[in-house]
Amino acid sequence: xxxxxxxxxxxxxxxxxxxxxxxxxxxxxxxxxxxxxxxxxxxxxxxxxxxxxxxxxxxxxxxxxxxxxxxxxxxxxxxxxxxxxxxxxxxxxxxxxxxxxxxxxxxxxxxxxxxxxxxxxxxxxxxxxxxxxxxxxxxxxxxxxxxxxxxxxxxxxxxxxxxxxxxxxxxxxxxxxxxxxxxxxxxxxxxxxxxxxxxxxxxxxxxxxxxxxxxxxxxxxxxxxxxxxxxxxxxxxxxxxxxxxxxxxxxxxxxxxxxxxxxxxxxxxxxxxxxxxxxxxxxxxxxxxxxxxxxxxxxxxxxxxxxxxxxxxxxxxxxxxxxxxxxxxxxxxxxxxxxxxxxxxxxxxx
Amino acid sequence: xxxxxxxxxxxxxxxxxxxxxxxxxxxxxxxxxxxxxxxxxxxxxxxxxxxxxxxxxxxxxxxxxxxxxxxxxxxxxxxxxxxxxxxxxxxxxxxxxxxxxxxxxxxxxxxxxxxxxxxxx
Numbered sequence: 001x002x003x004x005x006x007x008x009x010x011x012x013x014x015x016x017x018x019x020x021x022x023x024x025x026x027x028x029x030x031x032x033x034x035x036x037x038x039x040x041x042x043x044x045x046x047x048x049x050x051x052x053x054x055x056x057x058x059x060x061x062x063x064x065x066x067x068x069x070x071x072x073x074x075x076x077x078x079x080x081x082x083x084x085x086x087x088x089x090x091x092x093x094x095x096x097x098x099x100x101x102x103x104x105x106x107x108x109x110x111x112x113x114x115x116x117x118x119x120x121x122x123x124x125x126x127x128x129x130x131x132x133x134x135x136x137x138x139x140x141x142x143x144x145x146x147x148x149x150x151x152x153x154x155x156x157x158x159x160x161x162x163x164x165x166x167x168x169x170x171x172x173x174x175x176x177x178x179x180x181x182x183x184x185x186x187x188x189x190x191x192x193x194x195x196x197x198x199x200x201x202x203x204x205x206x207x208x209x210x211x212x213x214x215x216x217x218x219x220x221x222x223x224x225x226x227x228x229x230x231x232x233x234x235x236x237x238x239x240x241x242x243x244x245x246x247x248x249x250x251x252x253x254x255x256x257x258x259x260x261x262x263x264x265x266x267x268x269x270x271x272x273x274x275x276x277x278x279x280x281x282x283x284x285x286x287x288x289x290x291x292x293x294x295x296x297x298x299x300x301x302x303x304x305x306x307x308x309x310x311x312x313x314x315x316x317x318x319x320x321x322x323x324x325x326x327x328x329x330x331x332x333x334x335x336x337x338x339x340x341x342x343x344x345x346x347x348x349x350x
Numbered sequence: 351x352x353x354x355x356x357x358x359x360x361x362x363x364x365x366x367x368x369x370x371x372x373x374x375x376x377x378x379x380x381x382x383x384x385x386x387x388x389x390x391x392x393x394x395x396x397x398x399x400x401x402x403x404x405x406x407x408x409x410x411x412x413x414x415x416x417x418x419x420x421x422x423x424x425x426x427x428x429x430x431x432x433x434x435x436x437x438x439x440x441x442x443x444x445x446x447x448x449x450x451x452x453x454x455x456x457x458x459x460x461x462x463x464x465x466x467x468x469x470x471x
Contacts, residue, residue: 156410163417167421
């Protein structure tokens with residue numbers, strides 16, 4: 001990758017990776033929309049959607065087709081250009097974020113080493129934070145451009161909430177960077193690919209437990225999920241920032257939100273749970289099976305965090321807005337700073 | 351370095367095509383039967399009252415200002431964190447440096463707290 005000039009083969013490989021990653025992301029969105037309702041049904045002791053296809057498997061397809069053929073309502077008072085652009089501003093950055101996450105060990109085919117990661121940036125973590133902060137634009141512009149009271153309140157709330165928790169999220173990750181000494185996500189994974197004290201996997205969760213708790217709480221707030229889903233609190237704001245949206249534009253908001261779930265689950269896996277590392281196995285000695293094993297390990301870990309998102313959604317009640325801001329500013333930030341100090345002091349003592 | 355960014359550009363192109371496709375297709379397929387009531391702002395079925403862009407809490411402005419200040423301080427941590435491990439082998443100066451910086455940050459943070467900027471009522 002380092003040499004100047006791109007061969008035709010390299011471009012093809014990149015294109016293949018891009019299509020596979022986006023395809024799997026979109027497929028996961030479909031599975032999540034179904035899974036969310038099925039798991040809700042399971043938790044609340046009722047059926048979820050189970051009529052379209054076996055066990056309701058084709059429900060997401062039916063939903064998608066229906067969204068395309070729904071009437072496209074653009075309120076007469078809305079700012080048209082921004083109103084149409086806002087869903088794109090949510091979905092676009094969401095699709096881009098996955099680029100720097102390594103989803104498997106390096107694959108070597110006929111003497112060519114292929115990284116299972118779209119782009120191996122040396123500023124990987126910063127790239128992710130940059131795109132995460134972009135997605136707030138879509139929400140706040142969508143809320144503002146609708147020119148209606150509920151969306152405006154939803155947009156404002158989401159802006160305030162997302163920027164508040166972005167600070168503690170950024171501070172929580174600093175512990176990882178201190179341990180790894182790199183912003184490259186493949187370095188973060190390689191660093192976790194050993195054993196700690198000879199028996200524990202060298203995963204950052206064991207070195208940064210406090211950091212992980214801060215990170216996961218901030219991630220739930222960043223993705224506007226229960227217990228922090230105040231921007232779209234149905235009982236008080238109807239639907240929040242997307243109240244005035246219909247058809248596929250509404251679905252774009254939803255897709256962006258679900259892709260953000262996938263990305264943040266993958267990020268938790270990569271930063272704190274060893275990424276594609278399968279514990280106690282040296283993947284590089286197993287050839288193609290090692291690569292397969294690493295991809296499965298990554299998928300299982302990410303899937304667990306996705307399930308956790310759904311599980312939490314149907315288990316916990318919603319915060320009050322002052323509690324939300326209080327937690328973000330008065331608890332998370334001091335804790336995150338404390339985590340940095342502890343990490344620094346322990347590392348200098350060892 | 352430039353080579354590393356080519357995949358991002360490919361991904362960007364694919365993402366733009368997908369997003370434009372989704373929004374374009376729904377514009378083509380969807381029926382359009384506009385009428386003034388349907389296109390009016392949604393207010394739980396009542397006649398819309400007044401302007402949508404009313405005054406909102408001053409707290410949102412304070413949060414925005416505090417965010418800009420604190421986020422820049424977070425950004426200052428990153429280069430320090432990257433070189434921390436390497437420079438730690440040359441003595442604990444880098445640690446003391448960071449403790450001083452966190453101390454300064456805490457002074458500003460406590461000031462904002464004391465002034466009531468973090469209260470939400």
